[in-house]
Amino acid sequence: MKRPGIVGSGQLAVMLAEAADSMGMPLALQASAESDPACQLATDVVIGPANDGAATALLAKHCDAIGFENEWVDLNSIAELEVCGLEFQPSAAVLKQLVNKRSQHLLLERLNLPCPRWCDLAEVVSAGGALPDHLQLPVMAKAMTGGYDGQGTEQVLNRASLEALLMRVDPRRWILEELVPFERELAVVVARDAAGQVELFPLVET
Known part of the structure; x- marks a missing residue:
């Protein structure tokens, strides 16, 4: 089983940490401060903001694959770590397309x-x-x-x-x-794992 890591330590990281704990998986976090909400749920914590590439490199020593709580990361550092063999999900190439609304x-x-x-x-x-x-x-x-x-x-x-x-x-x-007029906002999550298996989650109103 791969040891996961998360860049970020806020509300979304808390939910990820709770899910990891329910599966008996140790979780490492990169947090901006030790007082951040998710830190108490993590096995290992590296202190540094999400865009601190050096902190992400330290986080990599505690895990095999790294995900992100949000997109405020150092893409260049992530790409360099990928060259060294570290796995990010999503990859730096994919994330680069998503961090910019244009x-x-x-x-x-x-x-x-x-x-x-x-x-x-x-x-x-x-x-x-x-x-x-x-x-x-x-x-x-x-x-x-x-x-x-x-x-x-x-x-x-x-x-x-x-x-x-x-x-x-x-x-x-x-x-x-x-300007698009709308009556309600809906969201759906579709997840695909490394093996290509796709899971569709229920449609929800946000």
Whole structure:
């Protein structure tokens, strides 16, 4: 049985640690502080923020495969550790496509999966503030990286709010999406193990 490790030590890491404990698996964590919630459930703890590649290298000494609580990691360090034979799930190549909302959209388009119509905010700047033909106000503005739980997102309702946004952010790091009206948000988890076995979990309302 492989010894798992997790980069991160918050609420999601707590749930992972509880699952590992139920299966009798020792779990190593990379935590930003010893007081983080998941630390009391871990067998081994390495102190260092999620983007500390040196701490991740120390974590690797306690485990055979490493997963992530969130995407705020040092991709270059992870790629270097992979070259040395360490297993990450997902891999650095996969994670690189997921940590950036722009690359997420491009991935969905390549897979022919539905996603909101969008454009680079820098494209709007180049067009003198005009939106492309496939978008119209109001729209949703999103930071390409770092946003979570409402952070790094805001509604752009009119021309004045668009101009205010352009004054406050780096357009090269933001995208605009069509504002999609919705009644509820649903989520489904599909997991695939190293052997290729796929498990579909029940649909839930978030």
